[in-house]
Amino acid sequence: MQGFYEQHPYPPPSALDGYRRRWEDDGRRRADFHLHFPEAAYRGNLQVLVAGCGTSQAARHALRRPGSHVVGIDVSAASLGHTDALKRKHGLSNLELARLPVERAGELGRSFDLIICTGVLHHLPDPAEGLSALRGVLAPDGAVHLMVYGTYGRAGVAMLQEYCRRLGVGASDQEIRDLALTLTALPRSHPLARLLAESPDFQRKDALADALLNPQERAFSVPQLLDLIESEGLRFGRWVRQAPYLPQCSGLAATPHAGRLAALPLKEQYAALELFRGTMLRHSLIAYGDDAPGDGCLPRFEGGEWLRYVPIRLPEAACLRERLPAGAAAVLINQAHSYRDLFLPIDAEQLRLYEAIDGATAIAGLLERAAVGKDSSGLRERARRFYGQLWFYDQVVFDASTVRGKGNGETP
Numbered sequence: 220m221q222g223f224y225e226q227h228p229y230p231p232p233s234a235l236d237g238y239r240r241r242w243e244d245d246g247r248r249r250a251d252f253h254l255h256f257p258e259a260a261y262r263g264n265l266q267v268l269v270a271g272c273g274t275s276q277a278a279r280h281a282l283r284r285p286g287s288h289v290v291g292i293d294v295s296a297a298s299l300g301h302t303d304a305l306k307r308k309h310g311l312s313n314l315e316l317a318r319l320p321v322e323r324a325g326e327l328g329r330s331f332d333l334i335i336c337t338g339v340l341h342h343l344p345d346p347a348e349g350l351s352a353l354r355g356v357l358a359p360d361g362a363v364h365l366m367v368y369g370t371y372g373r374a375g376v377a378m379l380q381e382y383c384r385r386l387g388v389g390a391s392d393q394e395i396r397d398l399a400l401t402l403t404a405l406p407r408s409h410p411l412a413r414l415l416a417e418s419p420d421f422q423r424k425d426a427l428a429d430a431l432l433n434p435q436e437r438a439f440s441v442p443q444l445l446d447l448i449e450s451e452g453l454r455f456g457r458w459v460r461q462a463p464y465l466p467q468c469s470g471l472a473a474t475p476h477a478g479r480l481a482a483l484p485l486k487e488q489y490a491a492l493e494l495f496r497g498t499m500l501r502h503s504l505i506a507y508g509d510d511a512p513g514d515g516c517l518p519r520f521e522g523g524e525w526l527r528y529v530p531i532r533l534p535e536a537a538c539l540r541e542r543l544p545a546g547a548a549a550v551l552i553n554q555a556h557s558y559r560d561l562f563l564p565i566d567a568e569q570l571r572l573y574e575a576i577d578g579a580t581a582i583a584g585l586l587e588r589a590a591v592g593k594d595s596s597g598l599r600e601r602a603r604r605f606y607g608q609l610w611f612y613d614q615v616v617f618d619a620s621t622v623r624g625k626g627n628g629e630t631p
Contacts, residue, residue, distance in 0.1 A: 235275070235282055235309060241534075242283035246578050250531045251283070253616045254459070255333060255362040255505055257517045260620040263287060268331040270321045270353055271339030274298045278305035280335060281314035290327065292319040321349040330358040337366035337503065342435050350451045354508065363453060363506045368438040371493060372500040375411030377438070379431050390432045399427055414500075439502065441490045448506050455486075459503035460553065462561045462613050463496060464489045470560040471495065496558065518617050520607050526583040529618040530576050530606060536614045538573065549573075553613040563612045568598075569605050576615065582606055 242248065252261050263286035269277040270292055277291025291314065293299050299316050306314045319326060321339060334353050340346040346367075357363060379402075388394055405412055439447065441464075445455055462468040466480040466488055480488055493499050507513075518528060535555040543550055547564035551573070565573060568589070575585040582602065590598055609615045 235278060235305060238279060239282045239309065244534075246531065247534045248283065249578065249618070250533050250616055253531055253618045254533075255364065257617050257619050258513050258622070259360070261618065265332040266290075266329070266358070268292070268324065268327075268334045268353075268356065270324060270334060270336040270349075271342075272298070272302060272316075273338075274301035275305055276302075276335070276337070277314060277316065278302050278309065278311060281306070281311040282309060285313060288313050288315070290315045290317065290331070292317050292321070292324065292327070294318065294320045322352050324352045324356050327356060330356050330361070332358050332361045334361065334363045336363065338368075338501075340365065341367045341437055341439065342433060344435060346437070347447060347451060350447065350453070354452050357508055359508065360511055361508065362456065364459070364503070365448070365506065366459075366501055366503040367444060368436070369493065369499040369502050370438040370440045370443070372496075372498045373438050375409060375414060376430055378409075379411055380433075380436070383431055388432065390428050395428050395432070398431065441493045441502065442486070444502055444504070445486055445489075448504075449509075452509050453506040454509045454511065456505040456507050458489075459505060460555060460613050462553065462556060462611060463499065463558055464492045465611055466492060468561055468611055469495075469558075517619055518607070518610055520603050524619075524622045525603060525606065526586075527581050527619070527622050528606070529579065529581050529621075530585075530609065530615040531578045531618060532576055532615055533613060538570075551609070551612065551614050556613070561612065563608060563614070565605075568601065572602055572605055573609070573614075581621070 248263065249261050252259075252263075263284065265284060265287040267280055267284060267287050267289045268291075269280050269289060272291035272293050273295075277289055280291075281287075281289040289311075291299070291302055293302075296318060299318055302314075302316055305311070306316070317327065321336065321343065322345075334357055336349075336353060340349050343349040350365075353363060383398065388398055402415060405415065448455060458464050466472060466477065469492065471477060471480060471492075480491060483491065518525060533553065535553045537552050537554050539550045539552060540548075544564050546566065548567040548570045549565050551563040551565060553561065571589040572585060575588045580588075586598060586602055589602070606615070610617065
């Protein structure tokens with residue numbers, strides 16, 4: 220594996236000036252923080268580990284969190300060299316780099332509030348060993364952000380990987396060029412054909428090598444991934460983009476199977492949606508130590524504690540006002556979603572509730588702003604359902620730091 224990434228560092232390094240400008244937005248930083256830490260008060264001085272940082276990921280996290288100390292580790296000297304160049308170019312004094320495999324993260328001799336490990340575990344000989352090492356350096360109230368490849372959505376990739384193995388296709392520049400040329404003859408009905416047409420990654424030599432010629436890779440179904448994190452002392456928090464995994468956010472909500480799906484435990488719902496959608500290329504989730512404070516059930520919309528949540532719009536959230544369905548005042552989408560059924564039509568009252576969100580005011584205060592019509596009866600119950608929908612559809616995250624540890628959360 221180390222030799223492969225020395226020859227083919229991935230992803231390709233890129234300029235980060237635009238990235239830095241986007242993350243100068245304090246609202247974006249707060250949304251990202253509360254995505255990972257809904258019950259904690261916002262702070263910008265985290266200890267962050269980027270495990271398997273590649274050519275630029277650690278530099279990106281150092282840019283987006285200038286008040287935090289970021290440590291990037293990788294087995295590839297070539298990848299770390301690219302990252303070090305970005306560190307010097309952008310003056311990232313908060314970035315520290317070390318050539319170290321994920322499995323030896325404990326040798327850093329410290330703990331981390333946030334651990335980022337995306338696109339790495341599925342390339343390890345023993346993913347459980349790597350995850351166990353990360354669990355060992357996780358702070359007691361820390362979070363782990365993981366991404367691994369999905370089994371079913373990458374069926375076409377798996378087929379071409381096996382094809383390359385059978386032919387003994389290597390990773391030299393000439394063999395990669397020959398592979399790229401050969402793929403132009405791929406039948407349009409092949410499961411990989413859509414990815415080749417839609418993903419710019421497959422147009423690049425390094426990405427093609429990483430996808431089809433990587434000597435060590437395995438993919439995970441939802442049950443396999445959830446079993447893995449639980450086996451290493453972690454508790455599932457949420458999917459980074461959760462709407463694709465939720466039956467109430469999909470076209471399934473209008474089918475005869477809606478009731479059966481709703482009756483399943485959440486983990487079974489997630490597994491069913493992965494099978495039904497069929498094209499999930501990767502799974503990204505946030506997990507916590509199984510002994511971490513809190514019960515992992517946020518957000519809660521029973522009782523009254525939800526009234527003290529502060530909703531914060533996610534940067535990818537968009538409100539559309541053209542070509543609307545009948546009766547809708549607007550349609551909400553998350554631009555990072557790839558499934559077309561993930562949209563939320565809203566009426567005029569819901570639009571007022573949505574537009575009232577400023578990232579600083581709790582829901583109770585937003586209700587006071589929105590109750591400006593002639594008939595506000597039942598507004599609290601309608602708002603409870605609506606703000607829940609905003610969360611399910613990846614429109615908002617919640618700052619619930621004022622709720623934690625305050626009894627049942629009932630608002631006087």
